[in-house]
Amino acid sequence: MRKFYIIEKTDDEEKQIWQLKEAKINEYLTFYSFNESLEKFIELAKDDESSRVWFHQNGAFRGSMSFEKAHTALELLHEEHIESESATEYLVSKSLIESTSTKKEEDKEQQVTQEITNETKIYPTIVSSEKEKTSKWFWVLIWILIVLILICIALTSFGIYKLYN
Incomplete structure (x- = not known):
């Protein structure tokens, strides 16, 4: 041909x-x-x-x-x-x-599309899940400290009340 x-x-x-x-x-x-x-x-x-x-x-x-x-x-x-x-x-x-x-043109178009896709592909970044756990544990510790401070204030107030009564 x-x-x-x-x-x-x-x-x-x-x-x-x-x-x-x-x-x-x-x-x-x-x-x-x-x-x-x-x-x-x-x-x-x-x-x-x-x-x-x-x-x-x-x-x-x-x-x-x-x-x-x-x-x-x-x-x-x-x-x-x-x-x-x-x-x-x-x-x-x-x-x-x-x-x-x-068929050859379709294959060529597919190959060009694949090359462009491969060149523009964004690979995912690996994010450590420890950051989330650290963040969660940080807030747990803060709330524990707040509760302990409130208990200390309550016990101190109770001790002062007993001391003067």
Whole structure:
């Protein structure tokens, strides 16, 4: 299976262009209409009908299309007189561009998510429970001392009372 990419972008003169690229080949074919780029894909991929083309627009993945659907899409674009600027959105709305991601892309997304999660994971700090016990025992001792002081005051008062009576 041969893989192709149609990338929509703007050139130096702010004109919208479509670049067709075959996977693992660093050569771009530039077109000034979407239909021309799709026609060139069909021409290049006719030897291997299992070929697919992936669409990128505004720097984002939009979906992919099989060789068979490319013929249907091209006919539909000619019949409906769809402008090149809106062709990708139109084909997505007609479900000719499949926007579901492949297994490799899902695995890659999961791996990236896992890496980000691992990097941002906050590990719990171990807090000693003795601090709570120390705090509890501290207040127990304070109350015992208060009770003893009150007993001492009561006994002293009782002793003074007995002394003078």
